[in-house]
Amino acid sequence: DAGITQSPRHKVTETGTPVTLRCHQTENHRYMYWYRQDPGHGLRLIHYSYGVKDTDKGEVSDGYSVSRSKTEDFLLTLESATSSQTSVYFCATWDRVGEKLFFGSGTQLSVL
Template sequence: DAGITQSPRHKVTETGTPVTLRCHQTENHRYMYWYRQDPGHGLRLIHYSYGVKDTDKGEVSDGYSVSRSKTEDFLLTLESATSSQTSVYFCAISEWGDYGYTFGSGTRLTVV
């Protein structure tokens, strides 16, 4: 997707290890979001950011932390990965916060 990239695209990790996913945007949008997608649950908000160093929790934030030191980068960290965190993770950006999001292509994370 133009203007937003996620890395890595795929990752397999072991239970108990830390994992960091990266979201990078070139649109200079203020708002950035991390969602996870699981069958039967749709997309659920993990954390979001409304500016550099300004972040807040979403509905499924336990076990996750985020950081945003620059406008263009929003990092999601799983401090100690668990099997329940196996999921597809999507980053999204938004300019005003009240219009459509632009989503990245996702990161498929498998915790074994």
């Protein structure tokens, strides 16, 4: 999937615990995104980044924070996980030359 690695691939955690998901890219793309996928909702944008230390909120950002200290890494943190954050999380990067999004393979997160 175009040099995008998400870790972990699967995670089960308990309500109230912090969780960090990692996205690593080898494409040197400037723009990176975190989406969540839920049945009936499609993909919804959580946060995105337009450069190192430059981030902005998406439509469903409550309860999430992000950090981008290096071009290649974009971290998504659930500060205190809730059952409503059980979802599949996808990282994506924007290819400015090809003008399209590339997606990672996703992280299946279950909050019990």
